[in-house]
Amino acid sequence: MSDTPLVVGIDLGTTNSLLARVVDGKPQLVHDGKDHPVALPSAVSWTDEGELVVGRNAVERAPLAPQRTVLSVKRLMGRGLADLSPAARRHFSAELVEEGRQLIKVKIGERAITPQEISSHILGELKRRAEAGLGQEVKQAVVTVPAYFDDAQRQATRDAGRMAGLEVLRIINEPTAASLAYGLGGKDADGVIAVYDLGGGTFDLSLLRVQAGTFRVLATCGDTHLGGDDVDGILVDSALALLAEQGVDVEQAGPRLRAQLREAAERAKIALTDAEQTLLAVKDPTQGINLELALTRAELNRAIDPLVDRTLDLCRKAVADAELSVGEIDEVVMVGGSTRTPHVRTRVGEFFGRTPHTELDPDQVVALGAAVQADILSGQSESDVLLLDVTPLSLGIETFGGAVTKLIMANSSIPTQATEEYTTPEDGVTAIDLHVLQGERELVQDCRSLARFKLKIPPMPAGMPKVKVTFLVDADGILRVHAVEARSAAEAEIEVTPVHGLTEDEVDQILEDSYTHAIADVQLHQRIDLRNESRTVIRAARKTLGEAGDGLTAEQRAAIEGGIESLEALLPGEDNPAMKTALEALNEACEPLAEIVLDRAVSAALEGKSLSEVQ
Incomplete structure (x- = not known):
C-alpha cells in the first residue's frame, strides 16, 4: 500500500453523488469491490424496522414508502422552512419540521433527522464503497457545492462530511471543478469560460477567467431550486391533471401516487433525449390508476422553455455582473445531467453564439474536477493551476436603525478579509450586539441572518468606543468574524454557525450516536x-x-x-x-x-x- 496521502474528490449532488481520484495523472471514478463505479443516487430511506437504505435501493423504495424516503436532500442543506417555497416543500413526501434556531429536520417515524445527517449517510456509503475497492481507508476529501451556496449551506456540507468520518480539506464550487476536469486552464490559456450547470435540483452559471494556468471566478449566478426535478414536477402536474379528468381523486391518492408519477416522469424525460415520443405510464390497480400519457419531444420542449428562460436570465445577470458582453465569452461548458436534453443545449448555444462543450459525461465532470483539486491538495500533482473562487453574496453587519453595512461584496475573490470601525450611538453601552448578515439588500429585514454574538465593553460616552470588526472568509467560503474595542482591548470572535445550522456539540452528539450504534x-x-x-x-x-x-x-x-x-x-x-x-x-x-x-x-x-x- 502506498504511503501517499489519499485525497478523493466527491460530487455530493442533488440527484446523484460520485467519488473520484487521480490515477497516473488522470481523474477517474473510483471502483468498488465489485468493480462498479462509486456512484449512487442521492437517496436515503428507512424501513419500518429502522434499517437504513442508501442509493438505488432507496430510490426503488420511494413509491412504496414515500414518507420514509428522502430524495434531493441537498435542497434542504443549511435552510430553514421559511427559505422553501410551497413548490419546494411539495417535493418532499416526508414531513418537514423546524426546531430551535430555525433548524429544519425531516420527520421519519418518531425521529426528526437533520439534512446534514441524511447527507452524511450518502457520503458514508460513497466512502465505504471506495474503501472496498481501494483496499485502504478514505479519510480526506474535496467536496463540491453549487457556486451559489451561501455560508450556511457550505457549513452544513462540511458538517455532513465530518459526520461521515471525512476531513473535508476544501469545499469548491461545482463549476470551478468542471473547468478543472475539462483542462481548459493550461499555461497558454487566456480567455473567459461560461460553465452552465443544470443538475437535478440546482442551477449555476459561473464565468471564469483563465489566464496562464490560473482560474478566477469573475461572477456567479444561480438558483438552488431550479433543475431537472422541476421538469419532472411539470410532467407530474400534467399527469395529475389528466388523472383528475378521468375521475381519480388525486388528493386522496396521497404521496405514493406522486412518487410513482415522479419516477415515471423521470423515465419519460430521459427517453425523450433520444426518442421523438414516449409514454408516461403508471399502473397501480390498488389505487385504480391506469395512466398512459403520450409525450413528444416538442411538448417537453414547450414545457421546459420557461425553466430554460429562467436559467438564461441568470446567465445575463452573471455576464452583467462581470462587466462583460456575451461576445466576450470564449468557451461554454455544459455540466449536469439535465444538459443532456437536446433543447437545453440548443437554447444555450443560441444564447452564447457558440457550440457548447459536451465531450465529457455531464454527470461525472464535477467529480472528476474535484479529484483534480484533491490531487493538488495532496501534494502529488505537478499542476500549477491556482483556484480563486468568489463569495456568492455580500456579507455585512447590522448598524443602528436596522441598516446593513457591507464589508465584503458579492463576487469578491476568496480567501479575503475586510475591516470596518464602529462606535456606539448611546452613552453607557456595556455590550454590543453584532448581527452578521448576507445579501444584497440594504435593510436587515431583507437580508439573511447568519449569526449574532456580543462584545462586552466597559461603559463609555457615546462615540468614544472604537470597535474594529473584521470579516475573514477562508478558501472554503466559511466566514469568521472578529471584533475588538481598541480602548479596552475587549474582544470577541465567532466562526459563523447559521441560525439554522448545527452547533459543534450537536455535530459531536450525532457522531457519538453513530459510534454508540x-x-x-x-x-x-x-x-x-x-x-x-x-x-x-x-x-x-x-x-x-x-x-x-x-x-x-x-x-x-x-x-x-x-x-x-x-x-x-x-x-x-x-x-x-x-x-x-x-x-x-x-x-x-x-x-x-x-x-x-x-x-x-x-x-x-x-x-x-x-x-x-x-x-
Whole structure:
C-alpha cells in the first residue's frame, strides 16, 4: 500500500453523488469491490424496522414508502422552512419540521433527522464503497457545492462530511471543478469560460477567467431550486391533471401516487433525449390508476422553455455582473445531467453564439474536477493551476436603525478579509450586539441572518468606543468574524454557525450516536445487503426454472424450490447467519440448472457449424 496521502474528490449532488481520484495523472471514478463505479443516487430511506437504505435501493423504495424516503436532500442543506417555497416543500413526501434556531429536520417515524445527517449517510456509503475497492481507508476529501451556496449551506456540507468520518480539506464550487476536469486552464490559456450547470435540483452559471494556468471566478449566478426535478414536477402536474379528468381523486391518492408519477416522469424525460415520443405510464390497480400519457419531444420542449428562460436570465445577470458582453465569452461548458436534453443545449448555444462543450459525461465532470483539486491538495500533482473562487453574496453587519453595512461584496475573490470601525450611538453601552448578515439588500429585514454574538465593553460616552470588526472568509467560503474595542482591548470572535445550522456539540452528539450504534448499524447494513442479494438470486432462479427447468430431475427441482421457500421465509427476519447459509444453499442447489443453461447456450452457438468452422 502506498504511503501517499489519499485525497478523493466527491460530487455530493442533488440527484446523484460520485467519488473520484487521480490515477497516473488522470481523474477517474473510483471502483468498488465489485468493480462498479462509486456512484449512487442521492437517496436515503428507512424501513419500518429502522434499517437504513442508501442509493438505488432507496430510490426503488420511494413509491412504496414515500414518507420514509428522502430524495434531493441537498435542497434542504443549511435552510430553514421559511427559505422553501410551497413548490419546494411539495417535493418532499416526508414531513418537514423546524426546531430551535430555525433548524429544519425531516420527520421519519418518531425521529426528526437533520439534512446534514441524511447527507452524511450518502457520503458514508460513497466512502465505504471506495474503501472496498481501494483496499485502504478514505479519510480526506474535496467536496463540491453549487457556486451559489451561501455560508450556511457550505457549513452544513462540511458538517455532513465530518459526520461521515471525512476531513473535508476544501469545499469548491461545482463549476470551478468542471473547468478543472475539462483542462481548459493550461499555461497558454487566456480567455473567459461560461460553465452552465443544470443538475437535478440546482442551477449555476459561473464565468471564469483563465489566464496562464490560473482560474478566477469573475461572477456567479444561480438558483438552488431550479433543475431537472422541476421538469419532472411539470410532467407530474400534467399527469395529475389528466388523472383528475378521468375521475381519480388525486388528493386522496396521497404521496405514493406522486412518487410513482415522479419516477415515471423521470423515465419519460430521459427517453425523450433520444426518442421523438414516449409514454408516461403508471399502473397501480390498488389505487385504480391506469395512466398512459403520450409525450413528444416538442411538448417537453414547450414545457421546459420557461425553466430554460429562467436559467438564461441568470446567465445575463452573471455576464452583467462581470462587466462583460456575451461576445466576450470564449468557451461554454455544459455540466449536469439535465444538459443532456437536446433543447437545453440548443437554447444555450443560441444564447452564447457558440457550440457548447459536451465531450465529457455531464454527470461525472464535477467529480472528476474535484479529484483534480484533491490531487493538488495532496501534494502529488505537478499542476500549477491556482483556484480563486468568489463569495456568492455580500456579507455585512447590522448598524443602528436596522441598516446593513457591507464589508465584503458579492463576487469578491476568496480567501479575503475586510475591516470596518464602529462606535456606539448611546452613552453607557456595556455590550454590543453584532448581527452578521448576507445579501444584497440594504435593510436587515431583507437580508439573511447568519449569526449574532456580543462584545462586552466597559461603559463609555457615546462615540468614544472604537470597535474594529473584521470579516475573514477562508478558501472554503466559511466566514469568521472578529471584533475588538481598541480602548479596552475587549474582544470577541465567532466562526459563523447559521441560525439554522448545527452547533459543534450537536455535530459531536450525532457522531457519538453513530459510534454508540456502530455495531447495530453494521449488522443492519449486512442484513440489507443479504436481503438484496437474496432477492436477486430468487428472481433469477425462478426465471431460469421457467426457461430451463425441464432439464432437471425431480430431486434437483425440489431442492431449488425448497431453497427459494426457505430463503424467502428468512427475509423478514433478523438472523443474518441463517440468511447467509440459506443463500449459499440456494446457490449450490442452482448449480445443475446453471449447467443446463450453459450447455444449451453452447449447443445453440454450435448448431449448423462444421468441425472445421469450430476449430
